[in-house]
Amino acid sequence: MSESRQVITVLRPADPESPHSIPPGLDQISDSAEVRLTDAEHIAGDIAGSDALFLWDFFSGALQEAWPAADRLKWIHVAAAGVDTLLFDELRASDVTVTNSQGIFDRPIAEWVLGAILAEAKDFHGNFRLKTTKTWDHRETTRVQGATAIVIGTGAIGREIARLLTSVGVNVTGAGRTARENDEDFGVVVASEDLEEHVGGYDIIVNAAPLTAATVGLIGATTLAAVKPGAHLINIGRGASVDENALITALREGPLGFASLDVFEEEPLPQDSALWELENVMIASHMSGDVHGWRDSLAELFIDNAQRWLDGKSLFNVVDKDRGYVPGKRSAS
Amino acid sequence: MSESRQVITVLRPADPESPHSIPPGLDQISDSAEVRLTDAEHIAGDIAGSDALFLWDFFSGALQEAWPAADRLKWIHVAAAGVDTLLFDELRASDVTVTNSQGIFDRPIAEWVLGAILAEAKDFHGNFRLKTTKTWDHRETTRVQGATAIVIGTGAIGREIARLLTSVGVNVTGAGRTARENDEDFGVVVASEDLEEHVGGYDIIVNAAPLTAATVGLIGATTLAAVKPGAHLINIGRGASVDENALITALREGPLGFASLDVFEEEPLPQDSALWELENVMIASHMSGDVHGWRDSLAELFIDNAQRWLDGKSLFNVVDKDRGYVPGKRSAS
Numbered sequence: 001m002s003e004s005r006q007v008i009t010v011l012r013p014a015d016p017e018s019p020h021s022i023p024p025g026l027d028q029i030s031d032s033a034e035v036r037l038t039d040a041e042h043i044a045g046d047i048a049g050s051d052a053l054f055l056w057d058f059f060s061g062a063l064q065e066a067w068p069a070a071d072r073l074k075w076i077h078v079a080a081a082g083v084d085t086l087l088f089d090e091l092r093a094s095d096v097t098v099t100n101s102q103g104i105f106d107r108p109i110a111e112w113v114l115g116a117i118l119a120e121a122k123d124f125h126g127n128f129r130l131k132t133t134k135t136w137d138h139r140e141t142t143r144v145q146g147a148t149a150i151v152i153g154t155g156a157i158g159r160e161i162a163r164l165l166t167s168v169g170v171n172v173t174g175a176g177r178t179a180r181e182n183d184e185d186f187g188v189v190v191a192s193e194d195l196e197e198h199v200g201g202y203d204i205i206v207n208a209a210p211l212t213a214a215t216v217g218l219i220g221a222t223t224l225a226a227v228k229p230g231a232h233l234i235n236i237g238r239g240a241s242v243d244e245n246a247l248i249t250a251l252r253e254g255p256l257g258f259a260s261l262d263v264f265e266e267e268p269l270p271q272d273s274a275l276w277e278l279e280n281v282m283i284a285s286h287m288s289g290d291v292h293g294w295r296d297s298l299a300e301l302f303i304d305n306a307q308r309w310l311d312g313k314s315l316f317n318v319v320d321k322d323r324g325y326v327p328g329k330r331s332a333s
Numbered sequence: 334m335s336e337s338r339q340v341i342t343v344l345r346p347a348d349p350e351s352p353h354s355i356p357p358g359l360d361q362i363s364d365s366a367e368v369r370l371t372d373a374e375h376i377a378g379d380i381a382g383s384d385a386l387f388l389w390d391f392f393s394g395a396l397q398e399a400w401p402a403a404d405r406l407k408w409i410h411v412a413a414a415g416v417d418t419l420l421f422d423e424l425r426a427s428d429v430t431v432t433n434s435q436g437i438f439d440r441p442i443a444e445w446v447l448g449a450i451l452a453e454a455k456d457f458h459g460n461f462r463l464k465t466t467k468t469w470d471h472r473e474t475t476r477v478q479g480a481t482a483i484v485i486g487t488g489a490i491g492r493e494i495a496r497l498l499t500s501v502g503v504n505v506t507g508a509g510r511t512a513r514e515n516d517e518d519f520g521v522v523v524a525s526e527d528l529e530e531h532v533g534g535y536d537i538i539v540n541a542a543p544l545t546a547a548t549v550g551l552i553g554a555t556t557l558a559a560v561k562p563g564a565h566l567i568n569i570g571r572g573a574s575v576d577e578n579a580l581i582t583a584l585r586e587g588p589l590g591f592a593s594l595d596v597f598e599e600e601p602l603p604q605d606s607a608l609w610e611l612e613n614v615m616i617a618s619h620m621s622g623d624v625h626g627w628r629d630s631l632a633e634l635f636i637d638n639a640q641r642w643l644d645g646k647s648l649f650n651v652v653d654k655d656r657g658y659v660p661g662k663r664s665a666s
Binding site: 107108111112114115116118119121122124125127128129130131134136137138139140141142143144145164167168267268269271276281282283284285286287288290291292294 | 440441444445447448449451452454455457458460461462463464467469470471472473474475476477478497500501600601602604609614615616617618619620621623624625627
């Protein structure tokens, strides 16, 4: 204990009244480290002298401004899978290690995607619309077994989606940084940069890619114009990977049939977004991975990593700051 | 051809303008049999002299009234899985063979059930409700992997549901005529008559039972009062297996959390049913098994069976008229 103790600073949400203001379990590391609680307003003062930073307030952009004061920071852990809102140039160029919360969200998000596919195929949206007018209307629905899907993003979340969809008989292809064959989860992976050429062959298009320079605007007007008529686009990655204006056009005028969206260019989705008024859209509030207990799981993962760090062991979930995600053994190529 | 030809009568819907008025493919048997088209109004005249009857209008109750005129009827094929609307006492007591369309609906219905489970777990219903007021509201959702489900009905549809739910990590138990263990698809099967004792142990309750004397009112007030708080009831069997008034009470006052209903005591569901107004209900219009192409599949199945019959071979899907369904090898006990 004493002067040799590492300082771990926790960036919490500004509202101290929030029930989620402080991550549970910090007592497990408070004997071996000095734990500082801070918020966006106070981070510039608290980051000085900090050895590690836990971004419990995971979408905060406060660090960038406070960066000059970070005089001995060695490690940042983020309570999210996507680190796009964190990575700024000075951090990329620094020796600071960044870890994320990969793994917590994989299965819940995969379940959400499968649910979205089935809800669209069985027209549950129609059921709820018809219920508002007490209308009985028999419609024919779609068989999901045998449908084709392309999953963009071959990281942990994309792989879990591929495995779950495959288990119910959907034929899944991947789209990733480089084309390849014989992938363990996808079989064939096409190059995301060639998405436009391939996208027309699939009933379902799932964006599960991290937001990086390569994936901003990846699904743009030409790709959306090339989809199979009636195709279903699902976005659980990041809003900025899809050109939202082009999406609205493709939903209004075709060829897109339906979109299930959990992420948006701007969140919360602005009141004046045309997406709210389109019948062929499902809107969720960036919650596809957030099953009951998710905050506890995130806190546990941080505590595990912090204990490894304090013990001088190697960290889990180290982000490649140039790529913007955790490179997996299986997704390396 | 000539006097030895069998007469096969097809009961079609009353509206001759309907695009589904005549089953496709009758030309495949019209050389080897005399095919008569009739409807509910004319069946009494046409059933006389008929050797076989195809209930293309599968919910019609017209046969019972015309029964005294059925002077040489040997076989009835129904374009549905449930034969509850067909089986009357004189038919049961007769030597007439009844076959149904078991198999066509299994997978589509299983997909519908899985979709209903995921839609409820991920609160898609909330998404659609919130969309009407353009409201962004992050909620925590439920993990389906590891949930428990009891599937009432261990016939072909119940088994396909069990297999599909198991494939995504739901722990499935069956409820059938007799309790047993080591069932190929369910593992444990409890006795449906003991449902009330068991039902409290499950997050999800699926009714996939045929409507028989044993399953009318099977899910009544006491069973509904015994469910796990927040449980999700899914009915794709028959409406009359659930006490609809007790269901409404359990949805309003608990303990039931949600109901996904494709079948009702009266169909179409009457305008004055309270179910239309409950937020925690999804209503579909008896369509869970009806994927694109279902009518063609039903017609093909009949033609296959008719060709077997004309060739003197044994028929597929023979209904046990006392039990009210096709006993499966695996569901026998």
